[in-house]
Amino acid sequence: MNIFESFLAAKLFRLSMPMQNFQPDFNRIWMVSSVNRSIPADQKSDIVMYSGCFMVGANTSLSPFSISFSLRNGLRKASLSQFAYHDGRPEIRIRAFLSVLDFLESTGELPLGTVAEHKARISGPSRSRQEACDGYHDFCQRAAKDLPYELSLEALRLAA
Structure with missing residues (x-):
C-alpha cells in the first residue's frame, strides 16, 4: 500500500x-x-462514487466503506447520508467520513479544501458533531502513530 492507503x-x-x-x-x-x-x-x-475495503491476506476483508457525491454549485459534495460505513456510531461515522474525504483530497480526486468545507457543513449546531469535527486533527495524529515507524513519520507530515 502507498502512504495514503496506509494512513487511511x-x-x-x-x-x-x-x-x-x-x-x-x-x-x-x-x-x-x-x-x-x-x-x-x-x-x-x-x-461520483468511491468505495473500498482492506484485505488481510486473500480472504479477510475489513472496514468496508462507500461514499457518493452530488454536483452542487459546480463542485462535488457528499453528505453523511451518502456515506456507508460498517460502524454506525455517530462520532465514528463522522471521522470515517472525514478520513475518506481526506484520502480523496490527498490523492487529488477532490480539490484541496474539501475536508475543511465538509467539516463546516456537517458540524452544524450539533455539539457532538462539532466535537467530532474539532477532534479530527488530533485523531489523525494518533492514527499516524499506529503505522510502522517510517510510514508514521510520513503520515505525521501529511497530518500536520
Missing part, C-alpha cells in the same frame, strides 16, 4: 477495531477500491 487504513482501524485483538501488520494488508466517474474511465471526469 490506520485511521479506519483506529476508529473501530475490525477484529478482536487485531494488531495490523501493514505489510500483509492491501486495499481494494473502486472509483466511479460521471463519464467513461478513459476520460478524466468528476468522481
Whole structure:
C-alpha cells in the first residue's frame, strides 16, 4: 500500500477495531477500491462514487466503506447520508467520513479544501458533531502513530 492507503487504513482501524485483538501488520494488508466517474474511465471526469475495503491476506476483508457525491454549485459534495460505513456510531461515522474525504483530497480526486468545507457543513449546531469535527486533527495524529515507524513519520507530515 502507498502512504495514503496506509494512513487511511490506520485511521479506519483506529476508529473501530475490525477484529478482536487485531494488531495490523501493514505489510500483509492491501486495499481494494473502486472509483466511479460521471463519464467513461478513459476520460478524466468528476468522481461520483468511491468505495473500498482492506484485505488481510486473500480472504479477510475489513472496514468496508462507500461514499457518493452530488454536483452542487459546480463542485462535488457528499453528505453523511451518502456515506456507508460498517460502524454506525455517530462520532465514528463522522471521522470515517472525514478520513475518506481526506484520502480523496490527498490523492487529488477532490480539490484541496474539501475536508475543511465538509467539516463546516456537517458540524452544524450539533455539539457532538462539532466535537467530532474539532477532534479530527488530533485523531489523525494518533492514527499516524499506529503505522510502522517510517510510514508514521510520513503520515505525521501529511497530518500536520
